[in-house]
Amino acid sequence: MPLSQETKKYTFADYLTYPEDERWEIIDGVPYMQAAPAPVHQEVLTELVRQMANYLTGKPCKVYPAPFCVRLPLGNEKNEREVKNIVEPDISIICDRSKIDDKGCNGAPDMIIEIISPSSIKMDRVVKFNKYEKAGVKEYWIVEPDQKLVSVVVLQSNQRYGRTELYTEDDKITVSIFPDLIIDLSVVFTS
Template structure:
């Protein structure tokens, strides 16, 4: 994904941001401020491609909804964030617009880079929690750390447990992941994982 090099106003409305931002721009909008994103590392891209080959296939086969991949904005009350991947259930398909999701995703996935670590773990975690993103995954390939959160009845995020290194999603029924897959070099064959899931 490319970054925007042209000058931009220091502050703009959501409508102005939508007009200014094109499909090749990798940026977020927070309280009227435009935040340009750094290019992704090779490691980040490989993990993103791995997940992009797995999760949409699972969602489509199970007819659960729709997976969307960055650059694609998620409009929240005071910001427009761009998760690496997001999932929208059939129930919330009406939130999908031509260039953004108008409201919280059911699942947001962020692949952490060194420059985004604080933003993903603090700012976005708080924003996603407050907006009602039901499940949030934070994957840090550099530190080989994975965190999974789900909204509790209190409206606050609670960590989701892993058992024997396996994570099971609440939002994607039946989906399980071996966390070690994320750190393998090379990454596992997506087809082999899909076979383990019995979706192909």
Template sequence: MSEEKPNDKKKQPEIIRESYVTYDDYANMPDDGNRYEIADGRLELMSGPGGLHQVISKTLSDTITQTCSQDYIILTAPFDVILSQIEVRQPDLIIVHRSRKSIITRRGIEGSPDVVVEILSPSTRRRDKLDKIKSYAKYEVPEYWIVDPDSYSLELYLLRENGVYELADLFNADEPVISPRLTCLSFTMNDIIAVVKDTLDWA
């Protein structure tokens, strides 16, 4: 269901600098119109999101905000999550409990959010499901969601005591999305599909 062209599917985030990069290096880079992340001290160029990706992101953000904004702050990319001096990510959605709002600074999120959400695309699937899952676990993000636009499914991972994520649930169709942390949620993936299809004739 993704709108990316077939020849885009093999594209991977490009490592543009092999030398060690810190947040300070990253923050002082001139703005060239591109988006970057720092992965274990390596600067990576991010691919631009497509229309389907963006509509799903906005729909999820709006839907979660409707029932959870009293307790949580919901932010969307591009917004830096500074996990360390050598690990800076830009999740599609970032969710922070209001009791921890002090981690939201002028620079970005400084520390681990309560929940991060990544929406898959052909160019980011490998990174989101392999690289980022290790990164978010290492820096102790308690909950990680992966949304797949092809199947309109939501995988919910919980960080266990051994420091590894476990797939706690998989939500499809009319199954209510349930999170141990966000008890305020009230939606299904079919709710998301309905809004997306109302917005995009080709979705």
């Protein structure tokens, strides 16, 4: 839920003042506190990170599980402290190491995975979908642990996400940005 309905637009400068033991995101200048994830969420996250990290060992790209700050500048900010879109995706994969600093990632990750909960459905399916597309995230997954379903979109040459591909617990997903990485969903959804 939004912190307040005031007209003030919050920025990365405000984000840096929030308590470290709380998870916050700022979307279009509006802060949202993140709920603690359920155990099934963490189990799915852990398995996805395990499979991806094993594949990425020794490669230039790195996987970062939440909590991990991603700043999505719009391009009109004078400096990073003015960024009004700060997210904490469940999983981020970043190949351009120049985007990484001691505060997280400044710019679009190559891939983002969000594991939805009942309270995050609209944010992940609509708001973040649009933000990630506009920022240039090459591949975006929305994982639904309760339905054992994964929706995958890939950025096309027109800088828009293409058709949504759906996968169930019986499927294996070939990651588009790493064609030799295949994620086995039967292992991800074992619970």
